[in-house]
Amino acid sequence: MKKKLLDSSGSPGMTASEQRKTLCKLEDKNIVQLFLDGHEYAFAELVDRYDTRLLNFVYRTVGDLERGQDLVQETFVRVYRHAHRFDQTKKFSTWIYTIAGNLAKNELRNRSRSPLVLFQTIKKNWEADHRPLEWEDSSFKPDDLYRKRHLKALVEEAVNELPEHHRLVFVLRELEGKSYEDIAEITGCRLGTVKSRLNRARTKFASLIAPLLN
């Protein structure tokens, strides 16, 4: 797709690599403007800038990679359709994260209404609870790499355990490095709410991982 869009750029006299070089220097909002001016290749650049970031953000929020990919694609489709609605006085990254965040929130809301998913979650947790504890087996001495990997998986799981509103704020702050103001805009909450949610998320996160770290 990248190649296709770059080829059909509508900028005569410029090779694809020249276009890319030019685009790399531009800010997001300028690229949006280029896209609005009819240059499709600018859209490919936006996708290129945000695809992996958004995938990780959405995946951490909804905890499902396949669904995460779907939601990220939907995010880009919405950007494509509604780019003219973007307020260019604001940050594009905040706008696109808002779209992705709303889709993730909807996904979680729909999921909480679906008894099938609820059952699957319970089943998954039950299976996790009843799995034999590797660390209690004295004959089993995992190497450091394995231990680290296991720890990472458990810490990752701890994020999924956070209540959804808290998780969204936590992911935006700790993994995406967003400022409180940006988080407030993305989540549509007041600054005070962001602060309290983040604090609760951190406390809960600490309580979940403390036994693992000890």
Add this chain to the structure above:
Amino acid sequence: MKCSEFVENFSEFQDAPDDSSIKKKGEKHLLECEKCTHYSLVVVTGVRILQEIPPVELPENFWASLEHRIFHVRHGKILKDSRPISSITSFAVACAFVLLVVLFENSSIVGNLKPDVNLPAIVVSRPSMQQSRTPRSLSTILGQPSNSRFVNRFWEDINDLIYEYSTMSERYRTSPVLRQTDLVEYK
């Protein structure tokens, strides 16, 4: 600073600039409190572990699949653009329909199709339903149950006849009504 106060304001302390008063207050508390130091360490370490986890990669078909979806959006847009008067057209169709209905109601041409009723309208006034039904006492005298269909029909017809051929209809009528007839004649 109390421990509860530290935990409650942990986020602000954590994200505050180094020279801020809350940062200084928090750091002072950490020097004195082992519990809060441990708490702070757990959060920081946990987040660091999380950040070290390699990001998930896009699947190979991500771009192709997105391209497919964008194609449909673009195709939809083109279709929309090529029919800019679609909403106007539907509005015009609605207007034409309303116009036809009005014409049908009023037009003299259409009026010729209506049946021409030659019978003069008879002005009558019907007694109210409560008054015209079978008198309970008579039904009781006859020894018939009041809900008998035969008795009900009989009294209904008799009442109507008596009423129509008496001056009662003239005396008590309040408003003229059109009597319905089934007799219609077509030209």
